[in-house]
Structures are given as C-alpha cells and as structure tokens.
Amino acid sequence: MIVVHHLNNSRSQRILWLLEELGLEYEIRKYQRDPKTMLAPLELRAVHPLGKSPVITDGDVTVAESGAIVEYLVGRHGDGRAEGPLAPAAGTPERLHYTYFLHYAEGSMMPPLLLKLVFDRVGSGPAPFFVRPIAKGIAAKVKDSFVMPQIRQHLAFLEGELGKRTWFAGSAFSAADIQMSFPLEAAAARGGLDGQYPNLVAFLERIHARPGYQRALERGGKYDFVK
The missing domain is CATH 3.40.30.10 (Glutaredoxin)
Structure with missing residues (x-):
C-alpha cells in the first residue's frame, strides 16, 4: 500500500x-x-x-x-x-516539454514565489517599533526591484507557452500539469496571477474541474491556495 x-x-x-x-x-x-x-x-x-x-x-x-x-x-x-x-512517449517533442516543466516547477518557478512569501512576512511580521519601518522598507524594495519582476517574467513565459499548447507537455493532460499546479496556485494566491494572464487562469479552471483533483481535495482536506 x-x-x-x-x-x-x-x-x-x-x-x-x-x-x-x-x-x-x-x-x-x-x-x-x-x-x-x-x-x-x-x-x-x-x-x-x-x-x-x-x-x-x-x-x-x-x-x-x-x-x-x-x-x-x-x-x-x-x-x-x-x-x-x-507521460508522453520517450523521444517526442512532448516528452521534452514534459521533462522540462516537471523540473521547472520547483527549480525555476517556486524560488521567487518563496522569496515573496519570506519578504511579505518580513514586512508585516512583529519587530521593535524602531526597526519595523526599516524592515518594511527593505522588504518592499527587494520585492519591487527583484522578486516581483522575476515572478512577472515567469508568468509571461508560461502564458505564452499555454498559448501554443492546451497543456504544458502538449495536447494531452500529463503529470507535468500536476507538478505545475502548485506554483501556479501559489502565484494566483499571492504572486499576481490574475485576469491579465487568461491562458493561466483557464489552466487553473481546467485542473480545478477535474474529478481527480476534486477527490484529492476531499481526501486531503482544506487547501488554502484554492480560492
């Protein structure tokens, strides 16, 4: 088991x-x-x-x-x-896309999202009153000058990819889409993924409608990234 x-x-x-x-x-x-x-x-x-x-x-x-x-x-x-x-068949272009996005999700997409989470907490977390404005200012500067531009670059890239294909690997749903779900749901919750990225919004709607996704939520319990 x-x-x-x-x-x-x-x-x-x-x-x-x-x-x-x-x-x-x-x-x-x-x-x-x-x-x-x-x-x-x-x-x-x-x-x-x-x-x-x-x-x-x-x-x-x-x-x-x-x-x-x-x-x-x-x-x-x-x-x-x-x-x-x-998983697409080995040796196909779809398999190359599949492998790429299977690793991209954690290797490239998640780091700036995690940085945003960290600096959000730095900016809003408890601190002595004389330190709080400095911490908040530094956190805002890092997010505005580095973190958010990185996230927007990734979202624009992914929006373009889903303009070429229905799913991340190709025309068929694959495990790469499952792997990509977490960073995209995180981006929708706190990283600026909204209506200006219609292909990504449509992707999230498609995966949320899948019976397997719904069954997993029922068994796994509350999942705060899902709105």
Whole structure:
C-alpha cells in the first residue's frame, strides 16, 4: 500500500491528485504545520531525515521530493491508466516539454514565489517599533526591484507557452500539469496571477474541474491556495 505523508497546505496535495488520476489505492497520514512557525512537525523526520513533505512510502521504498515522487509513480503505474499514460512517449517533442516543466516547477518557478512569501512576512511580521519601518522598507524594495519582476517574467513565459499548447507537455493532460499546479496556485494566491494572464487562469479552471483533483481535495482536506 502506498502511504502519503501529507502535510496540510503543502506540495503533497499534488501527490494525492496524481494518485487519484492514476486510480491507485493509497493511505494518507496527516501532519499539521506549527501554527506559529508554519514549519512541519518533527514527526516527519521519522519518515525522512529532512522532515519535509511530500514523502511517500511504498512497501520498503521511501521517496521524497515532488518531482522524484511523480517520476516514480508515473514510471511504475502510469501505463495502466484508463485514460492513457500521464507521460508522453520517450523521444517526442512532448516528452521534452514534459521533462522540462516537471523540473521547472520547483527549480525555476517556486524560488521567487518563496522569496515573496519570506519578504511579505518580513514586512508585516512583529519587530521593535524602531526597526519595523526599516524592515518594511527593505522588504518592499527587494520585492519591487527583484522578486516581483522575476515572478512577472515567469508568468509571461508560461502564458505564452499555454498559448501554443492546451497543456504544458502538449495536447494531452500529463503529470507535468500536476507538478505545475502548485506554483501556479501559489502565484494566483499571492504572486499576481490574475485576469491579465487568461491562458493561466483557464489552466487553473481546467485542473480545478477535474474529478481527480476534486477527490484529492476531499481526501486531503482544506487547501488554502484554492480560492
């Protein structure tokens, strides 16, 4: 039995969705973030030394990192999916797009979104009254001069990509779309993804309408990036 070690409001929601799309049976072990620090609980270190989510166990196999988990599950179970495989055939242009976006999601798109989250907290977090204006000013300067221009550059790139294809890998839905869901939902929640990016908005509407996505939400619980 596949076990998903699921942290609330985290990347592990994608793994639940992938398992639903694959039609696999799985068990969820839920963990809650510390309400003050928003960090994962120490209990996750018993599963993987870094104590982060997502992590899955499949028998005596433990796999961490979203992209690695996606590749493991699709490679092992993807061909048996009733609607067709979740990865394009090897050697095709679609497979190249698939591989690129599978890694782009965390390697390129998430870092500026995480920086924005950090500087949002620096600017609004508790601090001595004489430090607060300085911290707020520095945070605003970094966001305006570096973080937000980076995010807008990524959004413009992705908007253009989905102007060429229905899905990130090609004409068919794939696991690359599942992997891309988290940064795009994060961007919609706090990174400026709005109506000026109609292709990205339409992508989010399409994935939110998928039955597998809805089933994953029912099993995984509240997910704050979803409005």
